[in-house]
Each structure stands twice: as C-alpha cells, then as structure tokens.
Amino acid sequence: xxxxxxxxxxxxxxxxxxxxxxxxxxxxxxxxxxxxxxxxxxxxxxxxxxxxxxxxxxxxxxxxxxxxxxxxxxxxxxxxxxxxxxxxxxxxxxxxxxxxxxxxxxxxxxxxxxxxxxxxxxxxxxxxxxxxxxxxxxxxxxxxxxxxxxxxxxxxxxxxxxxxxxxxxxxxxxxxxxxxxxxxxxxxxxxxxxxxxxxxxxxxxxxxxxxxxxxxxxxxxxxx
Amino acid sequence: xxxxxxxxxxxxxxxxxxxxxxxxxxxxxxxxxxxxxxxxxxxxxxxxxxxxxxxxxxxxxxxxxxxxxxxxxxxxxxxxxxxxxxxxxxxxxxxxxxxxxxxxxxxxxxxxxxxxxxxxxxxxxxxxxxxxxxxxxxxxxxxxxxxxxxxxxxxxxxxxxxxxxxxxxxxxxxxxxxxxxxxxxxxxxxxxxxxxxxxxxxxxxxxxxxxxxxxxxxxxxxxxxxxxxxxxxxxxxxxxxxxxxxxxxxxxxx
Numbered sequence: 001x002x003x004x005x006x007x008x009x010x011x012x013x014x015x016x017x018x019x020x021x022x023x024x025x026x027x028x029x030x031x032x033x034x035x036x037x038x039x040x041x042x043x044x045x046x047x048x049x050x051x052x053x054x055x056x057x058x059x060x061x062x063x064x065x066x067x068x069x070x071x072x073x074x075x076x077x078x079x080x081x082x083x084x085x086x087x088x089x090x091x092x093x094x095x096x097x098x099x100x101x102x103x104x105x106x107x108x109x110x111x112x113x114x115x116x117x118x119x120x121x122x123x124x125x126x127x128x129x130x131x132x133x134x135x136x137x138x139x140x141x142x143x144x145x146x147x148x149x150x151x152x153x154x155x156x157x158x159x160x161x162x163x164x165x166x167x168x169x170x171x172x173x174x175x176x177x178x179x180x181x182x183x184x185x186x187x188x189x190x191x192x193x194x195x196x197x198x199x200x201x202x203x204x205x206x207x208x209x210x211x212x213x214x215x216x217x218x219x220x221x222x223x224x
Numbered sequence: 225x226x227x228x229x230x231x232x233x234x235x236x237x238x239x240x241x242x243x244x245x246x247x248x249x250x251x252x253x254x255x256x257x258x259x260x261x262x263x264x265x266x267x268x269x270x271x272x273x274x275x276x277x278x279x280x281x282x283x284x285x286x287x288x289x290x291x292x293x294x295x296x297x298x299x300x301x302x303x304x305x306x307x308x309x310x311x312x313x314x315x316x317x318x319x320x321x322x323x324x325x326x327x328x329x330x331x332x333x334x335x336x337x338x339x340x341x342x343x344x345x346x347x348x349x350x351x352x353x354x355x356x357x358x359x360x361x362x363x364x365x366x367x368x369x370x371x372x373x374x375x376x377x378x379x380x381x382x383x384x385x386x387x388x389x390x391x392x393x394x395x396x397x398x399x400x401x402x403x404x405x406x407x408x409x410x411x412x413x414x415x416x417x418x419x420x421x422x423x424x425x426x427x428x429x430x431x432x433x434x435x436x437x438x439x440x441x442x443x444x445x446x447x448x449x450x451x452x453x454x455x456x457x458x459x460x461x462x463x464x465x466x467x468x469x470x471x472x473x474x475x476x477x478x
Binding site: 007009011012015017019020023034036049050052066 | 453
C-alpha cells in the first residue's frame with residue numbers, strides 16, 4: 001500500500017468504520033455518500049475532490065474527506081489542508097470540511113470556511129474542532145441540529161379500543177350511505193335497506209382484517 | 225449458477241429486475257471493459273471460470289443480452305495483445321456462452337472516429353465505433369441499449385453524441401456500472417474490490433503514462449467514490465449479514 005494509492009480494501013474498511021461512527025448522530029442529521037456521476041447525467045467535470053461523505057443538519061452541509069492510510073499527525077499537513085480548501089472553494093454549499101485520519105478513533109479535524117479567510121493559528125482553534133469523529137462531529141453540529149421535546153400527546157398512555165372505533169366508523173358509514181342519493185332506483189333502495197346489522201357485520205369484518213384473519217383482494221376491496 | 229463456487233464472490237443476490245441498466249435488456253460491452261474484468265481476475269489469481277461467472281452476473285439471470293461486436297471480439301482474441309496473453313488459460317468458450325457476437329459491417333461510415341466534445345477532439349477506436357454501431361441498429365428496433373466501456377474519453381465522445389441527438393445509446397463508465405451491479409446484488413464486495421485494485425494499480429503503474437491527467441483524476445475519483453459507497457453500504461447492512469469486510473475482503477481467491 002502506498003500513500004498515494006491506498007489499497008481498495010483499506011478504503012472500503014475505513015468507509016465502513018466512518019459510516020458506523022456516523023450512525024449514532026442525532027436523528028435529524030443525514031449522512032450520504034458523495035457520488036458525482038451517473039448513467040444519464042454524465043460525469044462531473046471538475047478535477048477537485050467533492051469529498052467522501054456529506055453530513056447535513058438542517059441546511060448546514062459538511063463534507064468528510066477520508067485520509068485513507070494516513071495517521072492523525074497528517075491532519076494539519078499542508079497538502080491535506082490545501083485539499084480541504086479546494087473542496088470548500090469548489091463546493092460553496094459546504095460550510096466545513098472534516099479531515100478524517102485512518103486511526104482507531106478516526107481522529108478528525110474540522111476545517112471550516114472561515115478558517116482560511118481569518119487566518120487563525122492552530123493554537124486559536126477550538127478543541128471541539130478536533131478529536132474522535134463521532135464526538136467531535138456531534139459537538140460541532142450541536143448548535144445547528146435542533147433537538148425537539150417529545151410532543152405531550154406522546155407521553156399520554158393512549159390505548160386504541162379497536163372494537164369501539166370499528167363500530168363507530170361502521171355507524172358513521174351507515175349514516176353516510178343513508179344520506180347519499182343515487183339516480184339509480186335499485187341502488188337507492190339498497191342503500192335505504194341497509195341497517196344496523198350491516199354496520200355490525202362491517203365492523204366485524206374490519207376487525208378480522210386487522211387481526212390478519214381475512215385478506216381482501218383488490219377487486220373485493222373496491223366492490224365492498 | 226452464480227456465487228457458490230470457491231473461485232467467485234458473485235452471488236445469486238441479484239434482484240433480477242435489470243435496475244442496474246435502467247431496465248434496459250440490451251447491454252453492449254466494449255473490449256476495454258472485458259479486458260478490465262479479465263485483468264482483475266488475473267490480479268486475483270482467479271481462473272477462467274471466474275471470468276465466466278463475472279460475465280454471467282451481468283445478465284441478470286439470463287434476462288439481459290450481452291452484446292459484443294465482431295471487431296471487439298477480434299480485439300479480444302486476434303489482436304496483437306489478446307486476452308489469452310493476459311490470461312493464458314482463457315479460451316473463447318469461456319466467454320462465448322455469455323456474449324452475443326454481432327456483425328458490425330459498415331461501422332466505419334456510421335460512427336466517426338473523431339468527435340468534437342466542447343472544443344476537444346476525442347478519438348474513438350474501431351472497437352468502440354463498431355459496438356456503438358451495433359447498438360445503434362438495436363436502438364432502431366425500439367430498444368435503447370447501454371454501452372459499458374472503460375475509457376473516459378470514449379465515454380465523453382459517445383455521451384456527447386447522445387446529447388447532440390446523433391445517437392441514442394447510453395454510455396456508462398465501467399466503475400459506474402460495477403457500482404450498479406454491486407447495488408443490485410449481482411456483484412459481491414470482493415468482486416468490486418478486485419476490480420478496483422486492478423484500476424488502482426493501473427493508476428499508479430506503468431500504464432498511467434498513457435493516461436492524461438484529466439482521465440487519471442476522474443478515474444481516481446470514481447474509484448474512491450465506489451469504494452466509499454461499498455464500505456458505507458456494508459456498514460448499513462443488518463448485523464449478521466455474512467458479507468462483512470473482515471470476513472470477505474482481503475482473502476485469497478482460491
């Protein structure tokens with residue numbers, strides 16, 4: 001394995017670990033793999049990297065660049081910073097580039113777009129911007145990813161009484177049938193003749209369908 | 225039967241819906257792509273049966289026809305550097321069951337050898353022109369075939385012909401198609417990794433001298449994206465799925 005061309009296995013394994021680490025982010029954080037070409041769209045012509053993963057929290061977009069085969073001391077290496085800078089320049093929709101080293105913790109370094117313009121020194125950088133991928137990314141995204149309290153309704157212990165609901169729905173359907181008009185005399189008569197026994201049968205059928213005892217074909221579904 | 229032999233990683237997990245070729249049942253293969261498959265098999269020290277299985281995996285369990293032009297076929301077996309030089313034990317009969325060879329008479333007049341792609345003159349070789357011509361004929365019957373090739377320039381030229389209305393065949397790059405085969409289950413991760421390792425060697429080896437930097441950058445990016453996709457997909461599979469990197473990747477082929 002060379003630095004320039006790490007083996008295919010090394011990249012697959014690193015992508016595997018990164019994806020696993022990102023699986024534990026907040027639920028409103030989306031993770032996708034970068035893909036720049038397809039059969040119908042042709043290939044993206046730009047020569048700079050678009051990164052390997054895109055992490056989206058609300059409308060904030062962060063791209064991950066995997067440094068396959070490189071240790072954490074290479075995170076601030078000039079060539080890697082240049083890659084991050086190019087990535088940010090060519091992807092203006094991206095707020096930050098996360099360089100990820102190929103070590104056990106997946107040590108990462110968040111390079112945001114302000115860094116190049118403000119020329120901050122490494123000592124001025126926040127410690128929250130460096131560290132293991134999972135925790136660093138979580139703390140980086142925390143100000144942006146909103147956490148919602150569960151709705152009060154969810155905390156109530158609601159139990160759905162299915163027989164009661166089925167009977168109620170059947171009665172409502174019966175009333176609806178009675179009130180509807182039809183220009184066809186036979187149909188009008190049939191509707192008028194519907195009574196509470198039909199409603200009971202409908203409720204019973206609904207409960208059996210829910211219990212999985214009866215399965216209606218699509219034609220039956222419409223005819224009934 | 226796919227996937228059960230000791231020489232192959234290909235499995236019968238193919239979803240059998242031709243989704244990988246956008247539901248198109250005619251797939252043209254350029255000789256460059258067949259060379260890619262054979263070279264990756266050689267790199268993994270596999271035997272011709274593995275090459276046959278790789279090709280068979282493209283057929284979506286027999287639903288899809290793999291088309292090759294007569295010129296591409298002769299490039300594979302009668303040229304100065306045939307496939308048998310790459311894999312001496314390979315014979316015509318190893319490839320013949322999967323491939324449908326078609327007459328390509330008249331391709332010299334039907335498909336130009338030079339295509340102007342946004343001011344860049346791109347050369348198409350005789351193999352690419354002949355398979356494009358064969359597929360064009362297929363397209364006249366109402367089908368819209370896909371052509372898989374392993375050359376970025378040829379891809380650009382043929383795609384440009386589609387965009388400008390001169391052709392209706394859809395070119396697709398080798399690695400993009402391998403990705404689709406992996407997604408639909410026709411290829412296992414080991415197959416993808418072997419092909420990618422071969423492409424990686426090409427990028428870092430002697431053959432890179434013949435590649436423009438533009439081609440190299442695009443190839444490298446496609447390669448990285450494909451491998452990242454494979455790793456990510458494996459991580460998302462439910463626990464207990466047998467194909468995990470630690471188990472399946474990196475082992476010897478035989």
